Amino acid sequence: MSEANPLCLFWEGFEPAGWSAQADGSLVVRLSACAGHAPRCGGCRRSVSIVHERNRRWIRERDLIDRRLWLDVPVRRLRCGHCGVRTEHIPWLHGRRALTGALARHAETLARLWPIRQVADVLGLHWHTVKALDAARLERELPTPDRSRLRRLIMDEFALHKGHRYATVVACAETRQVLWVGEGRSRAAIRPFFEWLGSACHHIEAVAMDMNTAFDLEVAAQCPNAVVVYDRFHVIAKFGREVIDRVRVDQANAMGRDRSARRAVKRGRWLLLRNRQHLNARQAVRLDELLAANAPLMQVYLLKTQLKELWFAPSMTEARQRWHDWYRLALETRLAPVIRFANTLKRYVEGIVSSVNYRLNTSVLEGMNNRIKVIKRMAYGYRDSAYFFLKIRDAFPGNVR
Ligand SMILES: [Zn+2]
Structure with a gap:
């Protein structure tokens, strides 16, 4: 193993074997496998010594100073005794994407602060890629609400896409955590929330909502102990x-x-x-x-x-x-x-x-309404409801996280 080479810190199992510049000014680092570092099977992670074939792959790395940086990586297909022919496991790659884990984490950090479009421009990635990274981070990090502690809920609807379609948001009135967001505003549309709530439906004391919605009928059917409250x-x-x-x-x-x-x-x-x-x-x-x-x-x-x-x-x-x-x-x-x-x-x-009897702070609803509008403006242009809903849940993590 060539631990003497500090650049091996970045790309475990590989070391730089040459550099070149592209016509567009970007840099390419050609990597080669470190001698004595046995590749691992992508299936079972065991060391495998029989190489079936080698393919070179281009991988985007974080920028070096002001240059885009590419890695030209020799990726081995291994003949594993347990799994058959498998691509080797390279721990610093981000899954199957053509980028490193370091670049993926950098994109995730920036996407917490900026709209996808800006992150994509700054990093030179496609916005689809940045959005997928941010969505995966949210899926991974958003806490699952604790159903057993819920007593008072807020239900509200908001317009998707210029008012032609609607979505419903359900939040805990006490912690302000957004518990659920779904498309539609009919009784059938909000039923999955109550299915998720399960036996905790019996603990619900009050649900605040707008008049003229279908929510009151569904609450009456699902939460036998809940009082419907119309908010100011x-x-x-x-x-x-x-x-x-x-x-x-x-x-x-x-x-x-x-x-x-x-x-x-x-x-x-x-x-x-x-x-x-x-x-x-x-x-x-x-x-x-x-x-x-x-x-x-x-x-x-x-x-x-x-x-x-x-x-x-x-x-x-x-x-x-x-x-x-x-x-x-x-x-x-x-x-x-x-x-x-x-x-x-x-x-x-x-x-x-x-x-x-059930004082529910109306400013919570007003604040949620306004915040959702801001998120919508930032998210506008890709019309991906699932991602939009993750961003709403992310904006209201509740008082306890
Ligand atoms: Zn294997």
Whole structure:
């Protein structure tokens, strides 16, 4: 064994026998097998002395200074007494890929930080290769959630590919760990999650979700002890879309020829939907002027503020009382979008009242929603749901890892 040669540290069993430069500036190191180093069978790892044939393979290594580096490796096919003819085992290669383990690990490290496209450009690898390396790392490293400790869950859907297809994400409400991601949002689509949960379904106490999904029926069928809870984030967002937006557009249209007033109402969307404490002084003044000039907008704005209070009631009795007050005020507005919304919400009230007993932090859902959008932007272009889902699970490993 030629341990005297320090370059043998990099490529066990081989040593450099020559160098050359390519026309594109890359370097090629020609390796030869170290004398006295018996090759090992790729099947059983035993030393084998009978060589069946030799083939030269080109393998990408990590860059040397600013040059791409290739290894020209004589790979032996061995005649193993146990396995027959097998390719030798070379420990520093990355599986069957034409790259070394050192380069693969480097690509994995960079892919934790950057989008695949950038990693591929910097390393001079195909993005398919980088993506496969990153996906394999995630498969290897993502922890399997501990089913026995799950009590409170969050279920949410998000759009894949410009809203034409949907996926569902399930997270633990306490640790924020994403437990499962799957395509679709139907009862059948989410059933595999409950199958994975198995007997732990009985331990589930509460599941938070959006209204108007099929999740509640599946939860009722699978988790006999679970209460369905409708979260504030989704309900308030729905009120913004279906009531405030509708009333704002109706009011703008009703203004006829008063163009400046009309423009003020039309441009008020952001002010109306934003949380008041997030507005600066100038924006708060504009909002107050808008509301003062427009009674219906003022009414729906106050209803939104009051609706939020349902989730902060100190008891279920108080939550019910707040609901009855809110519902009466909603009907009194005589605004069609408000009445429609109030009557829809009436069907879900028990799920809102129950949230008093199962406080689930809505900011978790809001944060998840935003983070998934960012991952989607980074992942856009290769439309590989399986990889996208691994990246989502990776972004929410939970508090304990
Ligand atoms: Zn063998």
